[in-house]
Amino acid sequence: MGNESVLSRWFPHGLAAAFLVLWTALAVNPVMRDVWWAENIPVMAAFLLLAATYRAFRFSNLAYALMACWLVLHTIGGHYTFANVPFDFITDLFxxxxxxxxxxxxxxxGFYAFPIAEFLTRRNLAKPVVVHLFSLFAIMALAAGYEIIEWWYAVLAGGEAGIEFLGSQGDIWDAQTDMLCDTLGAVTALILFVFSGIKPERA
Known part of the structure; x- marks a missing residue:
C-alpha cells in the first residue's frame, strides 16, 4: 500500500485525536458550566457512538470530516455559549x-445527511431516491426535535442559562431559521454525496 492509502487509513484516528485535544482545551473554564454541559452532552454522545461503531462500520473519510464540522463548532459554542462566540469579524463584515x-x-x-446516505447505500438498504429523501427528512426531523429540546431546557433552566442555551438573541423566527439552516446543510451534503462515488458493498 502506498503512502496515500496509509494516510487515508489513519485519517479518522488523527481527526479524533485532534478533536479530543480541542474538546479538552475548551472544557476548561467555559463561560457558563451548566450551558457547557447541556451543549456537550450531545457532542460526547455522538463522538462516543462513532468511536464505538468504528469497527462495525467505517464511514468514508469525507463522512468523518463532515461529521467533525458539527462536533468542532458545537464544542466551540458550548465553551463560549453560541450567542457569545467571538465572531465579530463576520458580523461586522456583512x-x-x-x-x-x-x-x-x-x-x-445537516452534514450528517451524508453518513446517513452512505450507510443506507453501502448496506444496500434502499434505492437512491429513497436514500436521499430519507436522509433529508431525517435531518429535518432531528432539527425539529432539537428545537423542542432547546425550548424544554430553556423553560426548565430559566434565567440566564436558559436564555443562553436557547440563543435566539431576540429573533422571533430563530427556531424556524435554525431548521432551515439544518435543511440547507443536508441538501449541501447530499449534493456532495451524489458526486462521492459511494456505491453498495453487496447486492
Missing part, C-alpha cells in the same frame, strides 16, 4: 445585527 455563529452550527448539523 453588517449583521446578530451573531450568526449558531446558524453555522445548525448548517453543519
Amino acid at each position: 453588517g449583521f445585527e446578530r451573531n450568526h455563529f449558531d446558524r453555522l452550527g445548525h448548517y453543519s448539523i
